[in-house]
Amino acid sequence: MEPLVLPGTLDALSLIRQFVREAAGQAGLAQQAAYDLQLAVDEIATNIVTHGYEESGIGGDIRVEVDLNSERLAITLEDSAPAFDPRGLITAAARLLDAPLSERPIGGLGIFLTEQKMDGFEYEYRQGHNRNRFIMRRPGGKGLAP
Amino acid sequence: MAFNVILEMKGTEAHLTLSGELDAASAGVLKGTVEQAAGNNPAKLVMHMQDLSFMASAGLRVLIFAKQKMGEKVGITLIGCQAPVRSTLEMSGFHHSVYLQDAE
Numbered sequence: 001m002e003p004l005v006l007p008g009t010l011d012a013l014s015l016i017r018q019f020v021r022e023a024a025g026q027a028g029l030a031q032q033a034a035y036d037l038q039l040a041v042d043e044i045a046t047n048i049v050t051h052g053y054e055e056s057g058i059g060g061d062i063r064v065e066v067d068l069n070s071e072r073l074a075i076t077l078e079d080s081a082p083a084f085d086p087r088g089l090i091t092a093a094a095r096l097l098d099a100p101l102s103e104r105p106i107g108g109l110g111i112f113l114t115e116q117k118m119d120g121f122e123y124e125y126r127q128g129h130n131r132n133r134f135i136m137r138r139p140g141g142k143g144l145a146p
Numbered sequence: 147m148a149f150n151v152i153l154e155m156k157g158t159e160a161h162l163t164l165s166g167e168l169d170a171a172s173a174g175v176l177k178g179t180v181e182q183a184a185g186n187n188p189a190k191l192v193m194h195m196q197d198l199s200f201m202a203s204a205g206l207r208v209l210i211f212a213k214q215k216m217g218e219k220v221g222i223t224l225i226g227c228q229a230p231v232r233s234t235l236e237m238s239g240f241h242h243s244v245y246l247q248d249a250e
Contacts, residue, residue, distance in 0.1 A: 014169065017200070039202060043202060116237060
């Protein structure tokens with residue numbers, strides 16, 4: 001599939017999910033796995049738009065790339081917002097899961113949802129771009145070769 | 147699929163019927179409807195979830211908002227959540243704070 005490039009606004013979210021849905025279909029992922037992938041990508045994309053672009057007052061694109069081999073499907077989100085490694089928030093969010101609803105903090109939850117159900121989640125900052133990579137094993141796939 | 151929500155008061159119960167996909171772009175619509183429902187001081191909030199096919203954490207945050215806005219005494223019941231939505235609620239511990247009910 002050709003990469004998808006969209007302006008980094010909240011309107012991009014549904015188009016990104018649709019794109020991921022198609023990729024998951026091509027990869028033959030089970031329904032729940034396909035949903036989990038959509039959710040994970042959606043959460044990180046939301047973070048890029050709201051924290052990466054809107055809060056820092058800069059605009060930019062989100063590029064979505066599909067990389068499919070016989071073992072796994074990998075989706076990469078790339079943006080030019082300030083460097084942000086979401087993995088640091090995951091442990092913090094996990095610790096708050098038992099708090100009563102009315103005492104929940106606002107942030108972190110989406111990122112927690114991201115890593116829980118992925119077979120792999122990677123982050124790197126390279127040449128002025130954040131790269132978040134989501135990996136799901138294909139049915140019958142044995143390993144997670146990069 | 148575009149998100150939609152309908153509010154209906156049934157006695158002292160506020161009923162919300164959700165459909166489509168609830169993400170960060172559409173969560174504001176739900177938040178506004180919850181505020182509107184809260185204005186009626188309901189004793190209970192019932193959310194009909196059968197036709198909601200996707201819910202991001204932005205949707206979870208509206209549930210937190212509803213609880214804070216209406217107060218601890220107002221129970222929140224979610225009816226007929228689709229399996230992946232239910233899984234998100236359970237994974238993030240929300241099933242301890244709202245009632246999850248199967249579809250009628």
